[in-house]
Amino acid sequence: MIYRNLKSCLDDLERTKQLVRIDEPIDPYIAAGAIQRRVFQAGGPALLFTNVRGTKFPMAANIFGTLARTKFIFRATLRRVEAMLSAKADPALVLKKPALWPGLALGAWHTLPKTVSDGPIMAHTTSISQLPQLVSWPMDGGAYVTLPLVYSESPSKPGYMGSNLGMYRIQLSGNEFEKDREVGLHYQIHRGIGYHHAEAIARKTRLPVNIFVGGPPAMTLAAIMPLPEGIAEMLFAGALGGHRVPMVKRPGELPIPAEADFCIRGYIDPGVQKPEGPFGDHLGYYSLAHDFPVMQVSEVLHREGAVWPFTTVGRPPQEDTMFGAFIHELTAELVPQVFGGVHEVHAVDAAGVHPLLLAVGSERYVPYAGERQPQELITNGLSLLGTTQTSLSKYVILAAREDDPDLSCHDVPRFLGHVLERLDLSRDLHFITRTTMDTLDYSGISLNQGSKVLWTAAGSPKRELGTALPALILPDGFSNPRFFAPGMLVLSGPAHAQPRDTHDPAMENLCQVLAKADLRGFPLIVVADDAEFTADSWDNFLWVTFTRSDPATDTYGLNGFTHCKHWGCTSMVVDARLKTYHAPALVSVAEIEKRVDELALPGRPLYGII
Known part of the structure; x- marks a missing residue:
């Protein structure tokens, strides 16, 4: 089935019993996000919140919450898109399989957006404060759009071929943003909109930006697709969506998907930033407040029956x-x-x-x-x-x-x-x-x-990995050594107390002490705040070890040496403790989690789901 808008997708998921309606009043502050996360963790259905406090618009969540459901949504075009990508990986495949030719030609035709003069998105206007004010975590700086599709065009190469469609978080309220007139636009390093913004700054001109919410599900996937530079995401959206995406184009303005649920129109003035954040993010911590561009809001459009799709982020998996x-x-x-x-x-x-x-x-x-x-x-x-x-x-x-x-x-x-x-x-x-x-x-x-x-x-094995906890003498402050996996140990360390960009003498002392032990079978030793938690599972080990350490600052070594600026050791020790300068980890709100539990009681909407 081809979904030309979000409603057709949600209707189909409901018809196939892959969506559950929640008609009870739900608060977009913390509660909606907590429900979505719990249902995702349970492998549950998509959700449609029909009674959201503070707004007239319904909210939809967990649409892509399982890989099977994501494939179901794109089942009509998936094989065609796979064939297009396979042809790029192996052009000879196209010659070997003529049966692919019609599908490839149709997919190529669908990549081209179709300009139209009007569409459902143009039906109504509203304001930023009337939109659902989703706040996912207690320390969030305000309400955010978590599935925004941010569209911009190169000032020097306007049009679809010079466009960028990215998913950059949008702060709707809080901090110093003027109500209904400004929103925060947080784009990270190495993002396509950054090149457009740089061009606009060089030209000393405003950068027009449209933020779409909802619309064809294919646009959501296109916005996060790691496409080669120079290939517009809008083209991929058409191929994955199975139809030419109709775009409303008014003179002098950026185009708008005719079937989008919402569109926030505006522009970024060169040189204008305001603090954005904090915001709970996908590493499992808060990203703190920093200056980011501000978008001046010109207009907020929405279709009849618009639904606000959202997700929440946190420690993976989400x-x-x-x-x-x-x-x-x-x-x-x-x-x-x-x-x-x-x-x-x-x-x-x-x-x-x-x-x-x-x-x-x-x-x-x-x-x-x-x-x-x-x-x-x-x-x-x-x-x-x-x-x-x-x-x-x-x-x-x-x-x-x-x-x-x-x-x-x-x-x-x-x-x-x-x-x-x-x-x-x-x-x-x-x-x-x-x-x-x-x-x-x-x-x-x-x-x-x-x-x-x-x-x-590369090459033959250099060592036989240790498979049991060796005898260790640890310096003061270090304790609870745990065998985690062949060749890997975890220790608890004292609370970190050093400034940023500084080695810790306590870690260097640990390495000197450990160098006296026989640790030839343990090339990787991780120091954490809580060894028991870290060693409890692979997910914990990977999350703690690699999100809480900087390679140069936090890698130490037994018998470490530097030769002609090359560093080496006999066993490496990674300092994976939370540092004095790290952002706090995300923690659920017990009271809200209790309310979510109540929604799973017999007769309530999440019964049998979580």
Whole structure:
């Protein structure tokens, strides 16, 4: 089925018993988000809140809450889009399979938006304060749009081919924003709208911006699709949606999807910023208040019967995990084409996506050598850090396919065990310091700045990994050593007390003490605030280790050395404690969770769901 708007999608999900209506009054402050998160965690249905306090508009959530439901939504076009992407990955496939030709031609035709003079979106106007005021977490700075589709065009190349459609969070209220006249536009580093904004600033002109909410589900996926630079997201939206997206174009204005539920029109003045945030984010912490561009609101449009779609974010997995899984399946075959020599990548959701990237690559530079060592893998790693969204990765861990043709970086325990067996810690750690990093990651030395590291492993095993907790003598403040997995230990450490961009003498002392023990089988030791929590599961271990550490600042080593600016050790120790400068972790509100529990009692709307 082709969904030309959000209503047709929601109606179909309800007809197929994949959507539940909640007619009881629901507060968009904390409660709606808490319900969505609980239903997602239970693998539950999409939700339609028909009675939302403070607004006349219904809200829909968890639409993409399972991979199966996401595939169901795009079932009519999925094979065609897969064929288009496969053809790009292997052009010879098109010649070999003429049966693909009609579908590819139709998909190409659908990529072109269709200009229309009017549409449902033009039916009504409203104001920012009349929209649903979703607040997901107690410390959020105000109400936010969590599924916004932010549209802009290049000032030097206007039109669809020079457009960008991205999902950048929009703050509707709070802080210093003028009610109904201003909204905050938070776009992170390495985002397409940034290039348009830079052009406008250089020209000393305003940048027109439209924010769409709702509309064809394909636009939501298109806005987060990691497309190559120069390919407009609007084109992909048409291919995935199975129809030419009708766009209302008024003279002198940016186009608007005719079937959108809402559109906030406005512009960004050059040089104007205001504090935006805090906001609970997908790493599992708050992103704090920082200056970001301000959008001056010109008009708020909505269709008849408009529904406000939303999600909430927090420590993964969350609904955006399903976006990532769906996109991975679509684009897996393109990886070797985009990154030469790389066969598979895995941006690890449990670690917050950008903090940890695993990859299987080739090691072919010196095939006649008696022993493989990382060479091409280093090139692969630098390629991953040099383009697309993988450039935001912090820890990039690569293994050579030649050592194990069956190795997959999606089997995280086996992959890390394979790497730790082969990692030469005197040679195979490559740091990049004082570089750009993900805006939402507070482990670095400042906003948008920190370090990255490549762990590259190739050749025969260098060690046998330890499989039991060894005898350890720990200095004061360190305790509770735990065996986590082969080659990996976790310790509890004292509360961090150092300023940003500073090594901790207590960690250096720990390394000196541990160097006296026999830890040859444990190349990775993690120090956390709570070793028991960290070692309780792989999800906990990955989240704590890679979201709470900056590679250059927080990697220490037993028998550490620096030779000609290259650092190495015999076992590395990662300081994964919460730091004095980190943002706080997200914590649920007990009173709200109790109310959610009550919605699951017999006769209530979530009975049998959570």
